[in-house]
Amino acid sequence: MGNYIDIDYIQTTIGKTFTNSTTPTTAQVNKYITLAEKEFEQDVGSYLVDDYTEYPICGKDSLYVSNFPVNSITNLYKSNGHPTNPTYYEVESTDFRIVNSNSGKIRILSPRVGFEYKVIYNAGYSTETMPEDIKYLVFLYVMKYIFNNTILNTEGNFGDSQVIIDVDVYKEITGKSMYIDGLRAIDDLISNGKSKLLNNLKTYWVR
Secondary structure, X not given: OOOOOOHHHHHHHHOXXXXXXXXXXXXXHHHHHHHHHHHHHHHHOOOEOEEEEEOXXXXXXXXEOOOOOEEEEEEEEEEOOOOOOOOEEEXXXXXXXXXXXXXXXXXXXXXXXXXXXXXXXXXXXXXXXOOHHHHXXXXXXXXXXXXXXXXXXXXXXXXXXXXXXXXXXXXXXXXXXXXXXXXXXXXXXXXXXXXXXXXXXXHHOOO
């Protein structure tokens, strides 16, 4: 069971079913999901629900945190402005609100412009609310592991097991021939997916 996708997501997407006697096996696919999710987070960061503490500087009437979507704010504190040893005072929950959870924007009722704030909050997606573009990008990371270990490393010697991921599946996903282009096509799809995801974040960070 992965944090972003699970084996059912992969089976539904490619229209194939993994078992203990297929190539790859259920256990192998689950291992690839774990490896793929780790690589995905190393490349673009985590999108999973978690608790964070940040110290943003207040702007004209708002401040921004860097993890989203913002689900809730546990506590918000304003500082006294001391540059090296600030003292923090809690802000009443009625004096701030989340304006845009997808950009991390929090509006302050009586802002101290240029002062540091301390924000304790929860942000990220659960497995059930994970956006489709993120899930599909993680799926491509998983498929890279499967293609590499199932087709390239075995050189087509699958023994008597039923081959689930073959050259036809690769061609259906990438539109390319495995033996002509190697893993370049899947890498290109992943690169494009990462660019779109990171560009969306840059859009959010335009103030």
